[in-house]
Amino acid sequence: MNIAHVDELDRIEMPEGFQWRPVRRRFGIRAFGVNAYTTGAAGGQIVEEHTETQLEHEEIYLVLRGRVRFRIGEDEHELGQGQLVHISDPQLRRGAVALTDDAAVLAVGGKPGEPYEVSAWEAMFAAVPFAQQEQWDEAIAVHEEALRERPDHPALLYNLACMEARGGRHLDALLHLRRAIEVDSKYAAYARKDSDFAAIRSEPGFPAA
Amino acid sequence: MSEGYQVLSLDELEPIPHRGSNLLPLRHTLGYRAAGVNAWSADTGGQLIPPHEEDSGNEELYAVVRGRATFTVGDESAEAPAGTLVFVPPRVYRTASAEEPGTIVLAVGASVGQAFVSHGWDSYAIADAYRRTGRIDEGRAVLRTMLEALPRAWYVPYNAACWESLAGNADAALDHLRDAVELDAEETRGYMAQDADLDPIRDDPRFQELLA
Secondary structure: OOOEEHHHHEEEEEOEEHHHHHHHHHHOOOOEEEEEEEOOOOOEEEEEEOOOOOOOOOEEEEEEEEEEEEOOOOOEEEEOOOEEEEOOOOOOOOEEEEEEOOOEEEEEEEOOOOOOOOHHHHHHHHHHHHHOOOOOOHHHHHHHHHHHOOOOOOHHHHHHHHHHHHHOOOHHHHHEEEEEEEHOOOOHHHOOOOOHHHHOOOOOOOOOO | HHHOOOEEEHHHOOOEEEEEEEEEOOOHOOOOOOEEEEEEOOOOOOOOEEEOOOOEEEEEEEEEOEEEEEEEEEEEEEEOOEEEEEEEEEOOOOOEEEOOOOOOEEEEEEOOOOOOOOHHHHHHHHHHHHHHHHHHHHHHHHHHHHHHOOOOOOOOHHHHHHHHHOOOOOOHHHHHHHHHHHHHHHHHHHHHOOOHHHHHHHOOOHEEEHHH
8 A cells, every 4th residue: 555654754854944745756646746844843944935936836735733834925824733725826925834843734736727747846855865965966866857757847957957067077067057048048147156056167168157 | 814825624614425424525615726635524433435446547645634544445454543645546446434533534636647627526515415405505506616617518517407306496407407418418318318316307298308
């Protein structure tokens, strides 16, 4: 049986302070987005502050355990087990802080009217522990796997280039950075300021030089 | 609360009897559009998830929100305390029962590679429960939302015809049946020929005209 308790899921410590518990990746779900979030301690972030402007996902956040304070736009709501917030407006800023150490939130999302596509951020989140440990080969492999399904996804290409630059694969980094900028020119400005590219910034092929 | 979001407790949802379980009709209540989302509640020993397979190709994830459940998937069974997640691929038998009072399980489902469309089984379950308990106006209001949401689907007016037939409203039932025939005569006539829900209007000459 494909069964796991939320505490048995991988725990990815994110720099923003919340713990990503990959549900969709764990079970190989392809039909909708679903993930869980926990926190290190009461007072910590449990749902990242963000909007869904880019993905246009309609989201549900359900409190599985503990108490959580959501901030939705300008409003705040304290919710406990079995309570949820449904956000249909992708432009509304949302985030949450845990009020108890044991808080756990399940998030469900997808874009109405379109088949679900695996979100690129999942690969980027999954690579975070490897990047923190400077395990660049592993971080690169996570991105390459995601790019096999989404070959021209600019954020994935850009992040891959970051990992390659840090891992000493300078030629690959230049190629993938150039491709990211071809697909979406905003990445040229990002690259100019990104410390991940310190090692290749002076290379003749660096696109943002 | 501003527009664009809503806050809800699963405890606020009125349990709807459905196939031996208690449906907490979350998708219908929220108007959620990106996947099927519903919850089920039961007390100790009660059935949570009606035994079924998802023939439509739906992947489903179940999350135990409160209490404790026993899941059976295929020929395996497992205990599932609150916080447990169970994934079931399409075409695999599954059911679940409660091991503690007030157990709640959330179910999320959709088909791979397809935009989610609600075919309204959950909304019809609400309308049907209302009809059985004499809440005719409330049930009819639910039917109206279904007819507005899926104006081109023959089975929506067909189900509305069944509902009105069982509620004893022959004229309304026949009006809906006429709409269903206009949308898909072959499907509608195939079902109406043998559907016991339509027995109360079967001898009406207008029914026989629609069947012809």
